[in-house]
Amino acid sequence: MRLWLFSLKSSEKGCPLTTGRNLSNLLTKKIVDDATCELCDGAPETAEHLLFFCPFSAAFWQRLGVQLEPDTAVRDLHHLQKPGSLPPTHFDTFVLLCCWQLWKRRNGIVFRQESMTLPQFLQSCKLEARAWSCRLPKWDLGVSNIWCSAFSSAM
Ligand SMILES: [Zn+2]
Numbered sequence: 803m804r805l806w807l808f809s810l811k812s813s814e815k816g817c818p819l820t821t822g823r824n825l826s827n828l829l830t831k832k833i834v835d836d837a838t839c840e841l842c843d844g845a846p847e848t849a850e851h852l853l854f855f856c857p858f859s860a861a862f863w864q865r866l867g868v869q870l871e872p873d874t875a876v877r878d879l880h881h882l883q884k885p886g887s888l889p890p891t892h893f894d895t896f897v898l899l900c901c902w903q904l905w906k907r908r909n910g911i912v913f914r915q916e917s918m919t920l921p922q923f924l925q926s927c928k929l930e931a932r933a934w935s936c937r938l939p940k941w942d943l944g945v946s947n948i949w950c951s952a953f954s955s956a957m
Pocket residue numbers: 839840841842843844845851852855856857
C-alpha cells in the first residue's frame with residue numbers, strides 16, 4: 803500500500819487505477835470485453851469514474867465537502883480543493899486515504915460481492931484514518947482526529 807501511495811503521489815505511473823487494473827485499461831488490452839462500471843452500470847470504469855464520478859464516489863466527496871470539477875482527473879489529485887473543515891496539513895494524505903478506500907470498496911464489490919452503504923463506508927474510512935494516524939508525525943496526530951470527525955459528520 804505504501805508503495806502505491808507514493809507512486810500515486812509522485813506520478814500516475816505506479817497507480818493501480820491507471821496502470822491497467824481498471825476495466826477501461828483492461829478493455830484496451832483486450833483482457834475484458836466490457837468496461838462498464840460494475841458498481842453503477844452507468845459508465846465506463848475509468849480511474850476518474852471510480853474515484854470521482856461513480857454516483858457513490860460523487861456522493862462521498864459531496865458529503866465531505868470536497869468540490870469536484872467536471873474535468874477532475876486522477877493526475878490532479880494533489881489539486882483537489884480542500885474543504886474549510888479539514889486542515890491543510892496532510893490533506894494530500896487524506897485524499898489518498900479516501901481514494902484507497904474507494905478502490906478497496908470497488909474490489910470488495912467486484913471480487914467478493916460485498917455491499918457497503920455510504921454510512922458504513924464513512925465508518926470504514928474513519929477506522930482507516932485511525933490506523934493511518936500512527937504513521938503521522940506525533941505533533942500532527944490531531945489531524946487524524948479532525949479527519950475522523952469529518953467522516954463522522956458526513957455519516
Ligand atoms: Zn460507476
